Amino acid sequence: MIIIGELINGMYKDVTRAIVNREADIIQHLALEQVREGASILDVNVGPYSKDPVRDMRWLVETIQSVAEVPLSLDSTKADIIEEGLKIVKKRAVINSTSADTDRMNIIFSLAKKYNAQVIGLAMDKSGVPRGKAERVELAAIVIAKAIEYGINTEDLYLDPILLPLNVAQAQAVEVLESLREIRLLCNPAPQTIFGLSNLTQGIKTRSLINRTFLTMAVANGLTSVIMDPLDRKLMDALITAEMLLNKNIYCESFLDAYRKK
């Protein structure tokens, strides 16, 4: 399972403050904690309040890279902010993200090609969020076709069927689960599948329980990567257990420790 740590995001107040005041130690601590708890990639998002997002992105990437040697997921809706990060990353980056809109895909896949980056593709376009399994798979197929056109390996593509908040669109959760399997069958080599787990439980009290229950269901349905909070210990335990039950890791009494020794 590829775990993308979500915590370095200007949506969080402490991160915004750290960016504004250039408090490197706060960002670095978050980076190291996430890696220690199992993140293999770190998401980097300057947030909606940044006054100079290009410079902030550069600062964040440099700050993280000076302590953690992990690939970064450059998270922005603006191509110039993403490119600023791509210019200085030390490890192969992930672009987070493109929609299934042609103009957006042209920009993002050009960048991906130029900087040899991986790409997260959203099953979503200008008409809004997808309303069912079929629409998700169709949009995913459009992204795959475009990526192939740009000569991008399909295994470097992370397709996100779009997880919607449970309290807004409860019926969509099962549609996401069912779409995961089908997206994996769209091409060979199969693309990665991904979603931002926390989206599911925006504004919900029992977040942790619902997140980990849904994550185990998704893993069993073909989810290969996830954007989540790796510091949620119970969530990580559930993920490790799910993978073990799917025979991806050999069981032993201390299988949780064993996974963490990897």
Next chain:
Amino acid sequence: MAIELVKERYSNAINVVEIGSVGSSMIKIGGETALPFLFKEGSMPNAPVTALEILDCEPTDWPDTLREPFGEAIKDPVRWAKMAVEKFATKLLCVRMQSVHEDYGNGSSEESISVLKAIAKEVKVPLVVIGCGDDDKDNDLLPKASQALKGRNCLFGIATQENYRTLAATCLADGHAIIAESPIDVNIAKQVNILISDMGFDPERIVMHTTMTALGYGMEYVYSIMERSRLAAFIGDKMLSMPFILFVGQETWKVKEAKEFGMRQGVNWEIATSVSVLQAGADILVVRHPDSAKAITGYIREMMKANGK
């Protein structure tokens, strides 16, 4: 149309374990990046090694066919050790500290250690040292043995899920590698490795003994457990990435087919069993008859010719 081979590529390699000190012609095992002898898929930087096994006392219950090649020397462990190294050219010597066992005369630890020291003084090849199999006796004997051979970088055994702390602590203190045993069970194999490494033991100093049986007594099961463990290691399981040691002689010379039908059959049984486990990933084969050791070493040499080609 030319047929193209389907090749597997793995991300993780088996750990390399060094045994012996520089002066004693150190041996390296492990390092494989693919299943045994599949040189088109990966490499085996270190050839599997054959070790001759001796005891620290006369092996009164060994069949004549096993005693015969060593002649009178078999009554004196030091002479026996020298003969194994000098006449039969073993590059790795396994000393089983059997004399303290009740069935073997219930000797004292001190006596056994003095024999071990004398052997270590006479032979310069790297040593594998294992206890008698009785936990209480071994927990008394092995720490002393470990200390006596401090600096020789030996491979000590045998740690099990129920009894690993004493040996792991003493090996850690004296700089020896350790053998971790499990009863033909991949889950327990992984667990023992975790338990030992949780004590601060470097996982790259552990050699796995997943236990075995001789040919005809469930070899297929042994083989499949070894293979499953290896495949897990290749895709990244660090707690199963240890090289294997197999006590082929111990298992082979227990079975009646090996003991009762004349010398050649026993030797052949030992060779056939060894070749089978080599194909499953064995890194060290501990055998008892010098003729089988010679034949197995020859087989390994032949098989390794394609390495890197």
